[in-house]
Amino acid sequence: MERRSRKGDMDFVLRFAPPTREPFAERRLFPSRQINIHEEIIIHGGLYEIGESNESNEELLNQLKISNQLIGNIAVIGESSKHFDVLISDILDLIKNILELYETIQFNKKICDCLIDRIESTEMSIKSLKRHKEENVGYFLQQNIYYGYHKFIDLLERIRHFITDISQLHGLRKFKSVEKLKEHFRNITREFDDLVINLRLKVTYSKKDQGVRDDEAAEYDGAALTKFLENVDGGITTSNKKINPIFDEIIIKRSQISDSKKVKFQTKKITKLDTKNYDSNNTLNNNNNRGGNIHKMSYESKFVACKYYDSEQSPRFDNELAMLQLLNNSDNIIRFLGLSDLDEGQVLIFDWAEYGDLQSLYEKYTLDWPVKLNIALGICRGLSFLHGCQILHREIRCQNIMINERLEPKVANFNFGRPAKYSRYFVENITAVVHWLAPEKLRQGTKVKFSSKCDIFSFGMLLWEIAFDVIPYRDWSYTNIIDHVKAGKRESIDFGPNPSEVQKDFAKIIRAAWQDDPTLRPGLHELFNQLYDLTQKYPLKEFTPPTRKNVMTDLDKKPSSSNLDNNNNNNIIIDGDNDDPIPEVTDYKIDFLPMIQPILLIEEGIKLHKSGERKPAWECFQSHAKLGNHYAKYWKAHYLTEGYHIQKDIKQGTKFFKEAADEEVADSQLRYAFSLYHDQIIQDTDAFLQYLTLAAENGNATAQFNLGRMYYAGMVGLNRDKEKGLQYLKMAALKNQPRAIQFLNSVKIDRYI
Known part of the structure; x- marks a missing residue:
């Protein structure tokens, strides 16, 4: 049903500047037309x-x-x-x-x-x-x-x-x-x-x-x-089982801080905790020291972990700390609460993990299988959240999983948020992680990039660690581990002569995750589904604190480092590869052969448009539009509505805008939406909102600004939703949409928080 809006202070912003792109970077969908070949x-x-x-x-x-x-x-x-x-x-x-x-x-x-x-x-x-x-x-x-x-x-x-x-x-x-x-x-x-x-x-x-x-x-x-x-839940999905939009925000912000020249967040964006909220009888001392640089304190009547912080770290590290707070949306990632100034110096504040890391837990306490399954499931959920943010952990092992008082796992100590001494991933001592490292990294080192499949292999080794309460290849030398894994061999899965059904099922998941061929390793979502099925089959009926082990065994001892072959050359650096240049093609000038009538590539047409050569640009867009290219249809519509080189024809231009919009061209979705807006009157409000929303969801910053402002103010028949409006406005501002930045500044909202 068509609805008309009333005239009012709409003041929509529509930027018609044509988008720029690299070849093969942002082209959208278009339908094909079959061609008939009659001769050979x-x-x-x-x-x-x-x-x-x-x-x-x-x-x-x-x-x-x-x-x-x-x-x-x-x-x-x-x-x-x-x-x-x-x-x-x-x-x-x-x-x-x-x-x-x-x-x-x-x-x-x-x-x-x-x-x-x-x-x-x-x-x-x-x-x-x-x-x-x-x-x-x-x-x-x-x-x-x-x-x-x-x-x-x-x-x-x-x-x-x-x-x-x-x-x-x-x-x-x-x-x-x-x-x-x-x-x-x-x-x-x-x-x-x-x-x-x-x-x-x-x-x-x-x-x-x-x-x-x-x-x-x-x-x-x-x-x-x-x-x-x-x-899955756990911050990955919303209440209606849709994927959380927070991933888009995190990925955009993370891409900005990946450039060390760009200082976007800095410590002023990190939450500062007031020292007056600390209990007076708690100080940083050795009695509350977990070991290393972690101390336990009470803040606002709950325990927190304090870690000394070097305020002289690089701006990029400050930015990454600010990013860590965005990861608090996950239930299975250790929460970073902020910074605080104490007498002993500046500290980072995290949620307190009562049982320490998972390795310490299984060394000191007896864990039954329902508990182990729930811990494994939670780790898989936390790792899935990280991968959804395009963050790789790189050192998945039980020592990097923290356990709270409810035996809930919290993924910690991933590469993101550590002091960044190098622009590339660097492991100073590979002997610390070789027990969990993927075989492709052991074989090829810098020649192969660290990928999500490497994390999945490490997760498989962690599952083995959970199953047997001991680190893999304990007391093996560095070289023996390397040779063993490179030969396609793994740890022994031996539950004794009569393994239980849960042990058999768990072993299948381990074997799937640590496959030698990375392409054979299941995705984290598949591993999650399998672990979820096991938690339903062997449920944790009610929470009870774990039972402390009474007798120390060899498995309770820390691994000996004397058998590890420490070598200064055992370092891993991950580099990208350079693309080979495309060879030039020789051109011949012969007039008497019946030759092909060539057409320019879309990229060449855009360059011509920018240089003001509208005639050849129009011919390029027209040719590709005839072939069904929807991105070319967007450009054709742009020329028709603006009257570039040809006579202006808004009706025809709108038709092509809609065709391209229906095939997910975000710029066309925006343009078609605003084609329904004339003289401060929206001709079809439903269609206007539909296409504006599509453009915003497809990443168009101008659409995100307009839609965000509508939700913020409750305009065009939308129910007022400030939170949703700010989400769109922040996304637009992060892409440097000027009106979005101006609007957020006017309402005193920081786009980076």
Whole structure:
């Protein structure tokens, strides 16, 4: 039903500045159009033959023969394929990027497998075409094939975005439901298969058989994701079982502090605790010392852990401390309460963990299996939250898990929030963590990046540690551990001659997590689901304090460091890899061959627009829009509504804005929303809010500002919700939206808190 809003002080902000982007960075979705190929041209002994004989093909054959006689076979081959060379290079580059993504997949692995299988198969076919140009000259002379390669580039970019979104926790927020995700998967595979047929690429899979695998993958991954979201809680999901939007905020803020030149938060953003709230009979002394630099005190009638803080640390470390407070949304990450000034110096304040770390707990107390299962489940939940924030722990072990008075685990001591002496991850003494370190890091060191799969391997070793109440490879030498793990061997899982059912089930989870091949290790959500099932099968009926062990055994002793081969060269540094440059393509100038009519890439069209060359830019956008590229449709709409180079046509422009908006182009969603706003009257309030919300959820800062202000003030029929409004406003301000920054300053709200 269409509703009209009243005139009023709306004062919406709409910035029409065209977005900038790197190649392959922010292109959105667009539908494909099938192309029909009627002729086939092949080469035999340097003579060009055409599959179907007709008048136009005979003419083409004659032109090819003449060209071959005039300039030679090699020149004809080069001229026929020159416009494809840059496209093939882009395609192979994109495929390489997509295959690299496979190493980072956390969710929906089977769905991603189905897409990767297709892509790898087409990669072989395209490389074969590139190698055998002389046998496929006619193939490279067909305009429809050329257009199809442009469409294939756009499709691969969408697949890359799709895999990125569905494989990471925060990216899954873009899909309203699991069913929508599965529908998107089916549509994109159908489009891929149709385009491969039209491009006549030889692939190694059967469309029918692959369709069966697609259905199985969608059902398996969909069920696993649904179960995880229904049960995980712990700050990962909201009350309605949706993924918490806090992940977006944390990721944006974290990306800002990753640049040491940018000082965004600093200590003024960190909560300062008033010293007058400390109990007077508590001081930092050795009687309350847990060991090392941790002390117990009472603050506002509850115990806290105090850790000396070097106020001379770098600004980046101060920023990371401020970020730590955002992680307080998780129930299974140790809470950082803030800074405080005491007589002995400045201290960091954390929640107190009554039982210390998990290693100390299992060494001193007897833990039954329901308790162990609940601890393992909580650790998995906390680690899932960290990974959702794109934070890797890097040192998962029981010593880095704190246990409170309710035996609830709190993940602690992860790399984020430690003093940052180096811009790259650095382990000064690998002997301290080698017992839990993933085999790919032991084998390849700096040649392989630390990934979420490395954390999952360490989590598997931690589960073994929980099961047997001892660190893995106790008293083994450093070199023996390295050789053992690199050989594909692991700790022994021996529960005796008659293991219980819970022990058998737990062992299966351990073995899955510590697989040698990182791609075989389950995602954390799958491990969570398995652990959750065990906690339901073997429930913790009621909380009771653990029983202290009466007799010290060898397992209770600290591991001996005398057998560890300490070596100053045992350091790990994680580096990124540089991409290889794309080779240049030689250009030929020959007028008498029937050649492809090339079109510019979208990136080139944008550059032309920025330099004021509107005519060639329009031709570029128009060509790609005809091929179904929705990002190009956005630009076409932009030109139509602004009258750039062509006659202004707002009606047609609005039509194209809507087409692109319906395919998730955030800028078009914003523009279409405001196309419904004329003379301070909204023509269709429901549609206006729908598309403005879509643009905001897809990261458009201007949409986030407008929607945030509407919620904050209760405008356009929205119920007033200051908290939700501020959330949108802060997100916009973090992206430097000027009106959002101005608004937050006017209401005295800090965008970084």
